[in-house]
Amino acid sequence: MMPMMESMSILDKKVSDLRRLVTLKCGFPVSVYCLRTPEGLEMYDCNTLRDYRTAIGTTLRLDVWDGWKEFLMGCLLGQKPKVQRYLSKEGPVLKYQKRVALYIAAFHGHTELSEWALKQGVQPHEAVGVHPYRAWCHEALHADVSDCPVHAAAEAGQLLILKAFVNCDVLCLQCKNAAGQTPLAIAAKRQHEACVLYLLNKTWSTVSFLKLSVPMRIYIKIKQWILRAQSHRGQKSQLGRARISGAKVGDTVVVDGFTEPKMTSRSWHKAGDKSWQSTRSKLPPCKQQSSRKPVDSLVISQRDTRKQITLPSLVQTNTSLEPQHPQQESQQNKTAPAGRKEKYVRNAYLPQVPLPPVSRVDYPHRMLHHAPPGANHLLRSFFASFSEHRGRTPRENAIYCLAVASAFKEKRWLQQLEIARVLAKKSISNLTVQGGPAKCDNLPEILL
Structure with missing residues (x-):
């Protein structure tokens, strides 16, 4: 239970104003939760509180995205292993979750979680944005979705987090929220004296190069100009294709009042993350050769x-x-x-021997059709003599040579095959030297 005690009446305000106050209380970005009436009716930002018959003392319910309850609890407590465990396997959702984790960690001052998110490539001056399921509906989004983690740190007066963000990127000094306020202005409004002094010192400092010193404000403008130029150059390199923002064909979208609600605070196990289940699917058992x-x-x-x-x-x-x-x-x-x-x-x-899966080993050996008369008879006599002296057929000898060559594990299969061919040829040449029918001068060369 989180009581909302305000001096002014907010019953005539919109739901978006109430959600801004809730974000300042708990540190959740406005894009990760929704408010519901006691009857379970979702409250939309464009409506007023009186439209939902909200009175003083009414208890509203805060619901988050399905499967996010454990993840957000880990962010609130600063438990990095728990956050890593309940991350989504979908690429766009995963990026969004990392930005959310950095925002909540900056608000509550969790340095370890903030350091992990920064190492994951999340920029502190990058807007948290909205869930990919809602990326297409720009007109219905809350204005505070453009807030950045550095704004959350300035709101909560987290000095250590602000120092880490500025050391990561000096663009955090001039990053503005939806109201056009910089972190310095936000810290001054919340009367965080230590944060104001640090941000003032950094804003009015100078950046020294080898033969030049530039004021921080000028340096930030130069860096912003370089980033815009790089972004414009990247757009030109896409063969004139315009960059399309929002949802694409095949993406999941959530339409207010039409699709099934995705913010019901169901647990991670009950939500049934299909991407997680696909990684847990078991592979068929391997068939071991015996x-x-x-x-x-x-x-x-x-x-x-x-x-x-x-x-x-x-x-x-x-x-x-x-x-x-x-x-x-x-x-x-x-x-x-x-x-x-x-x-x-x-x-x-x-x-x-690593033979192919389908082997035509039982096919009879084809005799040479273009051999001179009597060559086939000599070949039969040679094979018979080989079997008599070696104790195995030519095919068995070829398999034996392949088995010997397969012991050279560092060689590729074709190199092992070449070694087996040399061994087989050598065994035949040794038999030829010993004598027998293979002494024929015109015997055609046999390659096993």
């Missing part, structure tokens, strides 16, 4: 000329294949559909 589980059969259609490969899942193609008993293999062949032939790939090094 070398102990046998892969399902790789079925190749003999009828289809395209030789389509049917795999139960892409993840299982890189798993190892345990040797099966002949009886089990015969039973699986019996259960296969008619006209289809099942082939099983058995290799101990397969789980170590």
Whole structure:
């Protein structure tokens, strides 16, 4: 309960005047709350208090934006962890909340929260503004939405906060509110002597450069002129497109008297922040590859000329294949559909090789069509001799080389593939030197 004891009668005033008094009492910016009658009717700034049958002793309700109750309580108490916890995930709303946090911290003198907001990029001479849901209705906004955190510090007489703001940016000295008052004028009106002396000293000081000293007022005007020039240059760089202020297509807007009220003081949990819920959504569990589980059969259609490969899942193609008993293999062949032939790939090094998800490993090796007569026979003899001496087929040898090359984790996959190719070629060349059918002079080069 916050009693409003005023010497003059405010019943004939507008709701906007009452909200200005409430802001001076509690330190809330006028854009974060609304006033409601005991019956729950929202009070708009353009109406008078008598329009809502408000009398002396009437208790009005102050409602804030849904999901903001915990955030504003943290700002009032200066609890930075609580403020950080209840920040919104929406970009425009997040920026607005940071400005609100700096305004309330400046009014109540919370130095830690003020320092955090300044580090977040909030400017003390920047107007708090309105909630992004209300950014489109300029005519119905309260005049005090243009107040800045430095004005709140001057209103409350927070000297330490004023010093921090001026050290952050000297433009705070000449920042004006809706009534055209600077922080010095506000501090003098509220009779904060220490703040007035500090602001007077800073306003009438000089800024010294290497060979020049400029009065603070002239320096501030030069800096404002530079900022306006930079802003004008930035607008020209947008290819002649005009800057559009307010709401855009797809933004949420709040229309007085038409849309569902968004200021009902619902808690953060009951408000149902969709942006927060989206970050809490759980990802599907990762499918871990295991070398102990046998892969399902790789079925190749003999009828289809395209030789389509049917795999139960892409993840299982890189798993190892345990040797099966002949009886089990015969039973699986019996259960296969008619006209289809099942082939099983058995290799101990397969789980170590990063093969593509879909592998056409069971396709027969194509012989060279343009080879001279008798070359295909020599190739078959070479493959047979290789399998006899090495104890594994050429394909198994290629997989073995890939498994060895995959140990070089610092290399990229293509570099590992090149290492495997050199290893495979070296093993073949060693076999050629030992002797056998591969001694043929006209044997075409084989690249695995």
